[in-house]
Structure formats: structure tokens, C-alpha cells
Amino acid sequence: MLAKKMIRAAFAASAALALSVAVQPAQAEDAAAFYKGKTITFITPGSPGGGYDTYMREIIPHLEKKTGATVVPVNEPGGGHLLAVNKTYSAKADGLTILLNDGEASLLGVVLDVPGARYDLSKMNWIGRINAEKRLILFTKSSPYKNLKDAIAGKTVLKFGTTGKTDATGLATTMASHALGLPTSIVTGYKGSREFVRAAIQGEVGAISLSESSALRFSKGGRLIPAGTLARERSALFPKTPTVFEQLKISKENAWFLDFHEGFAEIGRSLLTGPGVPADRVAYLRKVFKEILTDKDFDAHMTKKKRPITYADATALDKAAKAVLGDLSDARKKQVKEIILNKFYQ
Amino acid sequence: MKKLEIILPALIIVFTLFVVGAGAFYYNYSMAVMRFPYFVGAVLIGLSAWRLVQAIQGKRLPGEPEELQEPTTESMAEFTRTALWLVAILPAVWLLGYLVGIPLYLLAYFRAHGESWLMSVSLSLGALAVTYFVFIVFLRVNLPVMPLGFQ
Amino acid sequence: MEYFTLLSEGFLRVMRPDIILIMLAAIPFGLIFGIVPGLSGLTALAILLPFIYGMEALPGLALLLASHAVIYTGGSVSAIILGIPGSPPNAATVVDGYPMAQQGRGGQAMGAALMASGLGGVFGVLVLVAILPVLEPIVLSFGSPETFFLALMGVTFIAIVGEGPMQKGLIAGALGIFLALFGYQPTTSVPRFHFGSDYLLDGFRIIPLALGLFAVPELIALSAKGKSVAQTGSISGVTFGQVMEGCAAVFKHWWLFIKSSTIGAVVGIVPGVGGETSPFVAYAAAKQSSRTASTYGQGNIEGVIAPESSNNAKEGGALVPTLAFGIPGSTGMALLLGGFLILGLEPGPEFLKEHMDLGVGLAMVVAIANVMAAIVMILLAKYIARLTYLRGHILAPLLLAIIVLGTYASKNNPMDVVYVFVFGALGYLMKELNYSRAPLILGFVLTNAIESYLHISLRSFGPTFFMRPISLIIIGLLVLGLVWPSISRRLRRGRGA
Numbered sequence: 001m002l003a004k005k006m007i008r009a010a011f012a013a014s015a016a017l018a019l020s021v022a023v024q025p026a027q028a029e030d031a032a033a034f035y036k037g038k039t040i041t042f043i044t045p046g047s048p049g050g051g052y053d054t055y056m057r058e059i060i061p062h063l064e065k066k067t068g069a070t071v072v073p074v075n076e077p078g079g080g081h082l083l084a085v086n087k088t089y090s091a092k093a094d095g096l097t098i099l100l101n102d103g104e105a106s107l108l109g110v111v112l113d114v115p116g117a118r119y120d121l122s123k124m125n126w127i128g129r130i131n132a133e134k135r136l137i138l139f140t141k142s143s144p145y146k147n148l149k150d151a152i153a154g155k156t157v158l159k160f161g162t163t164g165k166t167d168a169t170g171l172a173t174t175m176a177s178h179a180l181g182l183p184t185s186i187v188t189g190y191k192g193s194r195e196f197v198r199a200a201i202q203g204e205v206g207a208i209s210l211s212e213s214s215a216l217r218f219s220k221g222g223r224l225i226p227a228g229t230l231a232r233e234r235s236a237l238f239p240k241t242p243t244v245f246e247q248l249k250i251s252k253e254n255a256w257f258l259d260f261h262e263g264f265a266e267i268g269r270s271l272l273t274g275p276g277v278p279a280d281r282v283a284y285l286r287k288v289f290k291e292i293l294t295d296k297d298f299d300a301h302m303t304k305k306k307r308p309i310t311y312a313d314a315t316a317l318d319k320a321a322k323a324v325l326g327d328l329s330d331a332r333k334k335q336v337k338e339i340i341l342n343k344f345y346q
Numbered sequence: 347m348k349k350l351e352i353i354l355p356a357l358i359i360v361f362t363l364f365v366v367g368a369g370a371f372y373y374n375y376s377m378a379v380m381r382f383p384y385f386v387g388a389v390l391i392g393l394s395a396w397r398l399v400q401a402i403q404g405k406r407l408p409g410e411p412e413e414l415q416e417p418t419t420e421s422m423a424e425f426t427r428t429a430l431w432l433v434a435i436l437p438a439v440w441l442l443g444y445l446v447g448i449p450l451y452l453l454a455y456f457r458a459h460g461e462s463w464l465m466s467v468s469l470s471l472g473a474l475a476v477t478y479f480v481f482i483v484f485l486r487v488n489l490p491v492m493p494l495g496f497q
Numbered sequence: 498m499e500y501f502t503l504l505s506e507g508f509l510r511v512m513r514p515d516i517i518l519i520m521l522a523a524i525p526f527g528l529i530f531g532i533v534p535g536l537s538g539l540t541a542l543a544i545l546l547p548f549i550y551g552m553e554a555l556p557g558l559a560l561l562l563a564s565h566a567v568i569y570t571g572g573s574v575s576a577i578i579l580g581i582p583g584s585p586p587n588a589a590t591v592v593d594g595y596p597m598a599q600q601g602r603g604g605q606a607m608g609a610a611l612m613a614s615g616l617g618g619v620f621g622v623l624v625l626v627a628i629l630p631v632l633e634p635i636v637l638s639f640g641s642p643e644t645f646f647l648a649l650m651g652v653t654f655i656a657i658v659g660e661g662p663m664q665k666g667l668i669a670g671a672l673g674i675f676l677a678l679f680g681y682q683p684t685t686s687v688p689r690f691h692f693g694s695d696y697l698l699d700g701f702r703i704i705p706l707a708l709g710l711f712a713v714p715e716l717i718a719l720s721a722k723g724k725s726v727a728q729t730g731s732i733s734g735v736t737f738g739q740v741m742e743g744c745a746a747v748f749k750h751w752w753l754f755i756k757s758s759t760i761g762a763v764v765g766i767v768p769g770v771g772g773e774t775s776p777f778v779a780y781a782a783a784k785q786s787s788r789t790a791s792t793y794g795q796g797n798i799e800g801v802i803a804p805e806s807s808n809n810a811k812e813g814g815a816l817v818p819t820l821a822f823g824i825p826g827s828t829g830m831a832l833l834l835g836g837f838l839i840l841g842l843e844p845g846p847e848f849l850k851e852h853m854d855l856g857v858g859l860a861m862v863v864a865i866a867n868v869m870a871a872i873v874m875i876l877l878a879k880y881i882a883r884l885t886y887l888r889g890h891i892l893a894p895l896l897l898a899i900i901v902l903g904t905y906a907s908k909n910n911p912m913d914v915v916y917v918f919v920f921g922a923l924g925y926l927m928k929e930l931n932y933s934r935a936p937l938i939l940g941f942v943l944t945n946a947i948e949s950y951l952h953i954s955l956r957s958f959g960p961t962f963f964m965r966p967i968s969l970i971i972i973g974l975l976v977l978g979l980v981w982p983s984i985s986r987r988l989r990r991g992r993g994a
Contacts, residue, residue, distance in 0.1 A: 049834065049839070054839055074488055079698040079699060083698070115691065115698075159956075164683070204641055351930055365675075378684065383689070432716055432897060436918065452894050452895070455890075489905065
């Protein structure tokens with residue numbers, strides 16, 4: 001009985017060994033061959049019709065053509081954009097599940113220990129970045145201040161509108177307010193960015209923070225006044241709006257919070273696979289996406305749709321993620337948490 | 347019926363107490379989170395408790411039919427059988443996948459309820475066609491297609 | 498004068514063969530999505546969106562708008578003949594439409610619902626076109642306090658919506674509000690009562706809730722008796738004459754129609770309240786002021802006309818903020834806005850200045866789609882009603898299969914299917930014990946707006962946030978609504994004496 005089992009085990013082991021030896025050479029071609037005729041699940045936390053969804057669906061035909069696989073789009077907007085990450089994290093490690101990630105939400109989930117975040121970003125594989133947007137602070141017409149300098153020196157409370165405490169609008173507002181010393185009080189709970197843009201136009205709040213493309217759309221006609229860009233460099237869409245660093249003297253300690261925030265933004269809309277995917281397949285996906293995202297025609301096409309591409313490779317993303325999560329001491333994490341969750345909600 | 351009249355408000359009270367209690371003592375939510383649950387929970391429990399007392403007294407409310415039928419053992423058995431047949435679609439699609447599970451469930455249901463083979467098979471095949479062509483091919487719904495273990 | 502030139506130009510832009518063809522394809526699509534329980538307008542838009550990549554602006558948007566505008570027209574038919582709302586807002590139509598069908602007046606109910614839907618849709622568009630030139634100030638006068646008070650007004654209708662004893666209706670409404678408290682709390686982002694479940698992070702969903710409450714009890718009844726819907730009630734064949742009779746009833750109740758459509762259009766314009774609310778509010782407002790209020794819930798045709806006219810009118814209203822600011826007036830409009838962006842258009846005040854003709858063209862699309870859909874359905878009503886002759890043993894499992902597939906398709910989430918049965922158990926108990934189910938849905942859809950906008954109003958404007966003209970008007974209406982029944986009773990008694 002036992003002998004039989006052992007023989008069987010030995011047989012299986014040798015078969016596996018033979019197989020793995022056979023697989024090793026010519027890896028890139030094998031990875032390419034692997035994807036042919038397979039079905040790739042392409043997950044995004046964005047809802048149909050939104051920015052993430054548009055990027056995903058514009059990329060799919062190119063991805064299908066290059067890999068020869070069928071690509072199924074899946075919108076998984078639940079859990080504050082974190083369920084999509086969970087799903088990718090726990091998917092089979094065969095490289096057939098790709099995530100178009102909300103970088104800010106997934107990093108914030110880790111920093112704030114949000115319930116429902118069940119993934120370890122450091123174990124996942126970055127594939128490449130589709131685009132990243134800088135954020136701006138915009139004042140509304142009813143704002144008590146006309147520029148950042150007045151606001152910092154002012155006594156009147158500056159009301160900021162946000163969509164939630166633990167999303168990108170909340171993060172940008174709290175980090176900027178803390179670093180610049182703005183007299184901020186946050187009004188939160190608006191349903192989606194469009195609702196709080198409505199509130200800003202109506203003058204319910206005095207300021208909001210928006211991504212550069214949204215800022216461009218909603219500041220037309222002088223409804224909202226761009227006050228400063230939350231980045232080291234100016235936004236290409238707002239070449240005349242100076243950064244906060246140009247406008248103000250910012251101490252090294254305070255600059256840390258602005259850089260921390262910019263690190264989040266740097267990850268942007270990026271692509272990931274789950275942990276444990278064979279290295280050759282990850283390399284193959286990186287190559288394929290690089291080809292798609294750096295293609296001139298595709299870039300021009302997306303720019304025309306006002307969905308620009310700002311590609312970055314996996315190494316750059318890995319570095320950006322480490323910059324946000326790697327250097328975060330426990331004390332710092334506690335401080336950041338306090339600022340994001342409590343400081344401006346009195 | 348009288349029993350059910352008591353059970354429903356009682357269930358609502360227990361459910362509400364459990365949920366609000368969990369928020370207050372287990373999750374320790376702040377007041378900002380619990381303000382609405384406390385208020386709505388109190389109203390809900392108050393209304394249900396009032397109804398519970400009435401139901402125990404056997405009071406009928408204005409606007410209700412004169413006599414509510416008391417369920418017989420026979421009708422209870424029939425209800426249980428019906429409900430179980432309906433719920434059976436869940437394990438069917440879970441174990442067999444939507445594409446196989448739904449037609450097989452229908453086939454079993456029709457046959458068990460005295461429909462002819464011709465009728466049962468043709469309707470089940472029709473359901474298979476609709477599931478495949480409408481939902482999977484045309485609407486591109488990402489249905490779990492294969493039986494458990496083949497996914 | 499310029500204004501009228503614009504209108505006729507907009508009309509001419511739509512009268513192109515390719516656009517008409519697209520609409521002819523989109524309307525049956527929308528109607529089927531409306532009729533099939535579980536599939537709703539959102540799913541229809543989500544599925545159609547990928548098709549418009551690369552299309553020209555007007556045809557692409559016509560495809561989306563035409564299919565979305567007629568969803569509730571289709572959904573009213575399932576609500577009436579099966580007692581199962583085709584999409585969640587049609588739940589208000591079940592309350593009186595289904596009893597009508599069981600009394601053998603299904604033809605009239607369908608006729609009234611379809612005519613009210615079609616004309617309501619046109620009415621919504623008229624409102625939109627009339628205020629196009631002054632869109633901005635109108636939308637700007639509705640801020641967070643107004644949104645809060647409108648939602649609060651909706652809550653006061655909980656006692657009125659639906660049939661059966663009021664006390665049980667109140668319990669149902671409170672339970673609906675309570676169930677809506679699960680999931681992310683809007684102002685603190687704390688996932689309330691998630692009990693470790695990913696599904697509950699986002700709270701309960703409206704589609705499984707509405708289907709569980711309304712569909713499962715009907716399925717149990719159908720399946721238990723094994724008889725057809727027609728046999729359990731006293732339906733004789735629906736004739737075309739009956740349907741036309743129902744259509745005529747809308748004109749007989751023209752004031753009710755105008756009132757309900759206006760409610761729909763206003764709720765549509767205010768983005769935060771949620772379009773699902775409008776049919777319930779219209780129903781309650783109709784019942785409140787009706788002379789035959791006591792027969793509501795037992796098959797009163799007014800109870801069909803009111804929700805259905807407001808249901809379709811709100812689409813015109815919801816287009817207002819979408820076009821004016823790029824701020825969608827309903828969840829469906831949010832997807833539509835996605836469509837605009839896909840086509841390279843950016844709605845907003847600048848957009849309207851440059852593309853006013855496109856705005857008018859879209860309004861025309863909605864109007865034409867509504868009329869065409871109503872005609873198609875009126876002609877088909879007689880045949881669709883034959884579903885009710887199918888034996889329960891055949892209809893029940895087939896409906897169940899469609900509900901399971903449709904629910905799954907709405908969010909690609911198998912848990913939704915499970916919750917259909919969980920809420921089904923609740924719905925069955927409620928139906929057996931005469932608890933009205935419509936107030937539960939109403940409470941459920943209003944809660945989020947109330948909680949967020951009370952908080953926002955207090956933080957932005959302080960405790961005197963209601964001291965704004967439109968807020969005060971809404972408060973006035975709210976109070977009037979509460980005391981009106983007793984005033985009218987006293988007036989009538991005075992007249993009788």
C-alpha cells in the first residue's frame with residue numbers, strides 16, 4: 001500500500017520536475033503563447049461611463065489585439081474602490097486578472113487601516129501607469145479670500161467641500177490645509193464630485209480641491225478660481241497657476257505633507273496584478289501595456305477625448321509607493337491619521 | 347395569523363436592538379455615526395412595540411379585513427414545499443453555474459409539478475438559449491458559467 | 498423669436514433617418530429592460546455605453562436617452578399584471594395597479610399607466626425646453642438645504658403611500674429608513690454595521706430589496722396555487738377597448754396628471770433627492786388631495802396615473818442639471834454624462850451656449866421616444882396581458898429564473914441574488930400581515946439624502962439654514978400637506994351640515 005503511494009508520489013514529482021524544466025527556456029515567448037486564446041479579467045473600481053471605465057474600454061481592443069486573448073471588463077465600484085483591489089489580490093495567480101487601480105484609494109486604505117482593505121500592495125506587481133493628475137485648490141466666488149496668502153493670514157474660517165473623509169478630496173484638503181496653515185473647516189458628505197462642484201458654484205463652500213482635468217472643466221467662465229497647484233511643478237493644463245511652493249515659504253516639515261500627498265497622486269490610475277504571478281507573465285504584461293500606452297496614435301486619440309496618458313513604468317510606481325508607505329513611521333502614521341480624520345472637522 | 351402578527355414586530359425589535367447594540371458596544375462608533383441609528387431605531391422600536399402589545403391583545407387595526415385566515419397544518423406544509431422549491435434555485439446556480447443550473451432547475455421544477463416532458467424540455471432549452479445568447483453573448487454579463495470545480 | 502428658431506432647428510436635427518432608426522432600435526431595448534424585473538435603466542445604459550464609442554454625438558446620445566427614457570413605461574406593465582415592479586420606482590404603481598388587474602380592470606390600468614407615462618415624458622420635456630434659457634438661476638436656487646427639505650417632505654409621505662393600516666405603514670417606512678443606514682456613513686466615511694461583510698460595506702441595494710419585497714410573495718402565491726394570475730383574480734381577456742378606456746382616464750384626470758408630472762420634473766431637477774422618490778411623492782400627493790382617497794390601495798385608477806406620469810416626467814427634469822452644469826439629476830443621468838464625455842462633449846454652461854441646438858435635440862429625442870414607446874405598448878398591451886394565462890407552475894419558475902439572471906446582471910454580484918430571497922421572506926410576511934411595502938422603499942431611498950444634507954446644511958449655513966426663500970416655500974408645502982387632510986375633512990363636514 002505504502003509502496004504504491006510512494007511510487008505514485010515519486011512519479012508525480014518527476015513529472016512536475018520534467019514539466020518545469022521544459023517551461024524554463026524561451027520565457028517571453030511562452031508568456032505570449034500563454035495568453036493567446038485565454039480570457040483576461042480586467043477589473044476597475046470605476047463605474048460605467050466614468051474616467052476609469054473609459055480608459056479601460058479604450059485600452060481593451062488594443063490589449064486583445066496584442067495578446068490574442070479575450071478581455072472581459074468588470075466594474076467593481078464597491079467598498080470605496082477597495083473591493084476591486086481585494087478581488088485582484090485574491091484572484092488566481094495566473095496573470096489573467098488585471099486591475100486598473102485607484103492609486104489614492106488603495107494607498108489610503110493601507111495608511112488609515114480602513115475596514116475592508118484586505119491586500120498587501122507591496123506583494124502585488126505594478127504593470128504601469130495610465131495617467132496621474134495633479135490636484136489644485138480652487139476658491140469659489142463666495143470665498144472670503146481671493147488668494148492663498150490672504151487665506152493663511154485671515155481669521156475667517158475657510159469652508160472646504162469634500163465628498164468623503166477617506167477619499168482623494170479629503171486627503172488633498174487635509175494635507176494642504178495642515179501644511180499651509182489654512183483656517184479650514186471641512187463640509188463633507190457630498191454625493192460624488194459633481195455634487196460638491198454644484199455646492200461650490202452655488203457658494204455653499206468657499207473652496208474645493210479638484211484634479212486638474214476636472215478643475216479645467218468646471219472653472220470655465222470664471223465660476224471657480226484656481227488658487228494653487230498642490231505639486232512641485234505646475235500643471236500642464238494650468239500653466240499660469242503657480243504651485244503652492246512658488247507662492248509661499250514652506251518649512252521642510254510642512255513640505256513633507258505636501259510631498260506625501262503628491263506621492264499618492266503620483267500613483268494615479270495604474271495597472272496591477274495580484275501576488276505570485278509568474279515573473280515572465282508580469283514582464284510580458286509590462287511590455288504589452290508599455291507598447292499600448294506609449295503608442296503615438298493612441299496617445300493622440302486619448303488626448304482628443306480629454307483623457308490624457310501620462311505613462312510611467314513599474315519601477316517608477318514601485319518607488320512612488322515605497323515613498324508613501326515605506327518611510328511611514330508609526331508616529332508619523334498616527335499624526336497623518338489624526339490630521340485626515342479629525343483635525344478639520346471641529 | 348395571530349402568532350405571525352406577534353412574531354413580525356418582535357423580530358423587528360430584536361433585529362434593531364441587535365444592530366444598534368452592535369454599533370454602540372461592539373464597534374464603538376462615534377456619536378456622529380450613531381445619531382441617525384439611535385433616532386430611527388428608537389422610533390422603529392417604539393412603533394413595533396406598540397404593535398406588539400396590540401397583537402398580543404388580539405386587536406384588529408382599522409382598514410384590515412374582518413377575518414384573517416388562521417393557517418392550517420396543511421397550508422403550512424404547502425407553503426414550506428413551495429418556498430423550498432423556489433429557494434432551490436440558489437444551490438442550483440451556485441453548484442452548477444448559471445448556464446447549466448438554471449435549465450436543470452427549471453426542468454426539475456416542471457417535471458415535479460406535473461408538466462409534460464415535451465413542455466418541460468422545450469422550456470428549459472429555451473431558458474438555456476436565452477441565458478446564453480441574451481445574457482452572456484449580447485449583454486456580456488460576466489455570469490459564472492461552469493459548474494463548481496470547473497471554474 | 499430666436500428661441501423658437503432654436504426649437505425648430507433642434508427638431509429638424511433629430512428628424513434624420515439614422516437617428517430615427519437608432520431610436521427604433523433603442524426603444525424596444527429600453528422597454529424590455531423595463532418589463533423584465535431586475536434589469537433596470539442603469540443596467541441598460543451600462544450595457545449600451547460601450548456601443549457609442551466612435552459614434553457621432555447626437556445619434557450616440559439618442560441611443561442612450563431613448564432607451565433610458567422608456568424604462569418606466571415598460572416597468573409599469575409588469576407592476577400591473579404581475580404585481581412585480583419592472584424597475585424599483587414602479588413599486589408605487591403596484592399599490593393600485595395590481596388590485597385593478599385582479600378585479601378584471603388590468604386593461605384600463607395598463608392604458609392609464611402607458612398614456613400617463615407617454616404624456617408625462619412629453620410634459621417633462623416641455624418643462625425642460627421652457628426653462629432652457631433660464632436654466633442656470635433655477636438650478637442654482639436649489640442648494641443643500643432645499644435638497645434636505647425636499648427629502649424630508651418625502652418622509653412625511655410615508656404615512657400616506659401604500660395600502661393597509663397606517664400604523665403598519667409607519668413601521669414599514671421606519672424599517673426602510675433603518676435598512677438604509679447600513680454601509681458607509683456619508684459624513685464620516687465609517688462603514689456602519691458592516692458585520693465583517695464586504696457586501697454590507699456599501700449597504701443594502703435597491704434592486705434586491707424591491708424585487709424581494711414585491712416579486713417573491715407573488716412567486717410564492719403563483720407557485721403554491723399552480724393556477725394562472727388570471728384564475729386567481731377575476732381577469733377576463735384584456736381588450737383593446739379597455740386599454741383605450743384607461744388612456745382616456747388620463748384626460749379625465751388632467752389636473753392630477755399635470756400635478757404629478759410637475760412633481761416629477763421638480764424632483765428630477767434637484768440632483769440630490771434621487772429620482773426613485775418621485776413616483777411615491779406623486780402618489781402620496783394625489784391621495785392627500787383626492788376625494789376618493791379611501792379607495793386608494795384597492796384599485797383606484799388615480800393611483801396608477803399619478804406615479805406613472807411623474808416617473809417619466811422626471812427624466813426631462815433630470816436632464817436640466819445634467820446639461821446646465823454637467824451635474825447629473827439621477828443615477829441614470831450620471832451614466833449619460835459618461836456618454837457625453839465618451840463622445841468628447843462636456844456639458845456645462847459653456848456647452849449650452851455653444852450647443853443649444855444639441856440640447857434641444859436631446860429634449861426632442863426624449864419626447865419622441867416617450868410617445869413612440871407609449872404607442873407600441875398600447876398596441877401590445879393586450880398580448881402581453883396573456884402572460885397572466887400561463888399556469889403558475891410554468892410562469893413562477895420562469896419569472897424566478899429571469900429575476901435571478903437580471904439581479905445578477907445589474908451588479909455582477911451573486912450576493913444580490915441571495916438578498917432577493919432574504920428580503921423575499923420579509924416581503925412575504927409583510928404582505929400576509931397587511932404591512933404596506935411601498936413606504937419601506939420610500940424610506941429606504943430618502944435616508945441617505947436626509948442624513949448627508951442635514952449635516953451639510955448645518956455645517957455650511959448654521960442652525961438657521963432654512964432661512965432661504967425656496968426652503969421656506971418647501972416647508973410651507975410640507976406643513977400644508979400635513980394639516981390638509983384635517984382641514985378638508987372639516988370643510989366637507991361644514992358643507993355637509
